[in-house]
Amino acid sequence: NAGVTQTPKFQVLKTGQSMTLQCAQDMNHEYMSWYRQDPGMGLRLIHYSVGAGITDQGEVPNGYNVSRSTTEDFPLRLLSAAPSQTSVYFCASSYSWDSGNTIYFGEGSWLTVV
Amino acid sequence: SQQGEEDPQALSIQEGENATMNCSYKTSINNLQWYRQNSGRGLVHLILIRSNEREKHSGRLRVTLDTSKKSSSLLITASRAADTASYFCATDAVSSNTGKLIFGQGTTLQVKP
Numbered sequence: 001n002a003g004v005t006q007t008p009k010f011q012v013l014k015t016g017q018s019m020t021l022q023c024a025q026d027m028n029h030e031y032m033s034w035y036r037q038d039p040g041m042g043l044r045l046i047h048y049s050v051g052a053g054i055t056d057q058g059e060v061p062n063g064y065n066v067s068r069s070t071t072e073d074f075p076l077r078l079l080s081a082a083p084s085q086t087s088v089y090f091c092a093s094s095y096s097w098d099s100g101n102t103i104y105f106g107e108g109s110w111l112t113v114v
Numbered sequence: 115s116q117q118g119e120e121d122p123q124a125l126s127i128q129e130g131e132n133a134t135m136n137c138s139y140k141t142s143i144n145n146l147q148w149y150r151q152n153s154g155r156g157l158v159h160l161i162l163i164r165s166n167e168r169e170k171h172s173g174r175l176r177v178t179l180d181t182s183k184k185s186s187s188l189l190i191t192a193s194r195a196a197d198t199a200s201y202f203c204a205t206d207a208v209s210s211n212t213g214k215l216i217f218g219q220g221t222t223l224q225v226k227p
Contacts, residue, residue, distance in 0.1 A: 004156075035217070042202065043157075043217040058214065088158055099145045099206035099215055100164065105156035 002026050006078045006091050006106035013081040013113045021076040021109050023091030030095045031101070032074040033058070034066065036087040037108075043090065049074055050097045120203060128226050133190040135221040136215040137203030139181075144206050146179060147215065148188050151200045160188075160201075195227045 007022045025032065033048035035058075045058030049068040063085060065077040074093075078085060089109045094101040121136045126148045137146070145164050149157040163170045163179045163186065170177045176189040190197055204215040 033214075040219060042219040045214060045216070048214065056117075059216075092157075099147075100162065101202075102159040102162070103147075103149075103215065105158070106158045108154075 002018065003108075004091055004093055004104050004106040006089075006109050009107070010110045011112070013078070015081060015083060015113060017081050019078050019081065021078075021089055023074045023076065023106060023112075024030060024072050025074075025091075025093040025104070026072065027093065027095075027104065028071060029093035029095055029104075030071070031097045032068065033092050033103075034064070034074070034094065034113065035074045035090045036060065036085075037090060038087050044087075046076065050110070066093060083113045086113045120201070122220045123219060124224075126220045126224040126226065127193055129193060129195055131193055131225075133193050133197070133223055133225070135188045135201050137186045137188070137205075137218055137224070139186075139205045139206050140152070140184065141204075142181070145178075146186050147184075147204045147206060148175075148177060149202045149217075151202065151220070153199070157202065190223075193223075193225045196224050197223060198224060198225045 004025045030051045034046040035043040040093050044060045046064050047066040049055045052068050052071050055066050091106040092103045096104045119138050144181040147162045148160040151157045161172050161177050163177050174191045178185045201218050202220045204217045
């Protein structure tokens, strides 16, 4: 199993551009989520999904869209990039929404908005 | 928002010493998890402790949970240089039915050879 795969690893965007961070997992996990990590802020939940066709907002959803058309994929879209979205983004998955499950993280996507 | 807060923010010790990190949270929880993050990498699950448990062990790791104080500690015994990493606690909320985990800001541990 590859686990949780994120692409791209690094990306530089200009303000106002849009892009999609891809996330795929091959563990047949129901629960997927996106976090951003900023210095001194820990990880903050952007959006999450408890199953195909179901998504919901986390702590910091503004400026981001998600969709979950398949169990495997959970892309994160930046609609109009802003410098405040410069961050490291992590996709994660777990077997179900129960918080007693282990969360598996991708390796991260480093995004810089100039 | 409910968030775990780790203490200390940074810790530097010599190889062989024990390292203790603390996590405090605000509201009642179902579960608390500890994760480790090596520099430039994703987070890796270490251990989960449920609200009805007080202590758990996994190898050189010992986690305690005090729900009355809303706090948890992670002890790494006989530390090694390879333990150098950031450590995060993550908590859910009893009121949440979505399993959302909220992460703290982390403790950065440096183990000197």
